[in-house]
């Protein structure tokens with residue numbers, strides 16, 4: 001799902017619009033727990049991922065993407081608020097320069113040091129990610145908050161590969177990584193709302209599914225994320241890849257539903 005020309009769509013992101021013109025379902029947002037509405041019709045989420053579809057890690061000058069072969073329905077997400085099958089195409093993270101901030105969404109204004117996004121597209125309605133990204137509800141993104149604590153054993157294989165993609169535009173082969181190991185133990189408790197991409201093109205295509213339970217990673221593991229660079233090897237001034245999160249957006253009357261009371 002990575003396309004080289006995406007870089008042009010992505011790269012000028014901080015010069016781009018902070019709110020898409022006329023956007024009334026922009027992301028990220030603050031989740032006000034007491035204002036969320038329990039929806040008893042929300043089903044359990046049923047991710048079914050095949051680690052064999054994992055293909056590479058790419059530093060796109062904004063984050064690092066772990067990309068999956070999304071030419072078949074081998075790694076899919078169903079259930080929860082979703083009516084269709086959604087195919088996993090990549091996951092990435094957002095983080096801060098310090099452990100005090102870094103997440104894009106917040107829970108009652110609480111910031112986390114980082115946030116994982118697992119990006120899926122509707123393979124019942126569209127033929128490829130690039131098509132779905134332009135369509136209302138073409139995408140489903142699972143958000144998982146990261147907290148500093150014990151070392152995340154499953155994440156270490158990814159952390160060890162990051163020095164190979166230190167610079168923007170670098171790619172390294174990365175196989176047999178099971179993204180399910182990054183999900184919290186409890187995936188039945190989540191919030192869901194209609195939103196957008198948090199980077200250009202900021203399209204209002206996303207059904208967000210934000211996990212209530214966080215995962216833990218060690219301080220040292222997150223420090224390796226901060227050793228990545230926004231800049232390519234050729235650029236004379238190297239800039240650390242930190243604070244790659246978007247400012248929060250107005251709720252504009254949207255309802256955030258919860259799968260739990």
Ligand SMILES: NS(O)(O)c1ccc(OCc2cn(-c3ccccc3)nn2)cc1
Nearest residue numbers: 006117119130133141196197198199201
């Ligand atoms: N941070 S997030 O999870 O919200 C998130 C998730 C996925 C994103 O994809 C950007 C993108 C756009 N396109 C694109 C391709 C062809 C035409 C138009 C756009 N490709 N990748 C951005 C942010």
Ligand SMILES: [Zn+2]
Nearest residue numbers: 092094117198
């Ligand atoms: Zn993201």
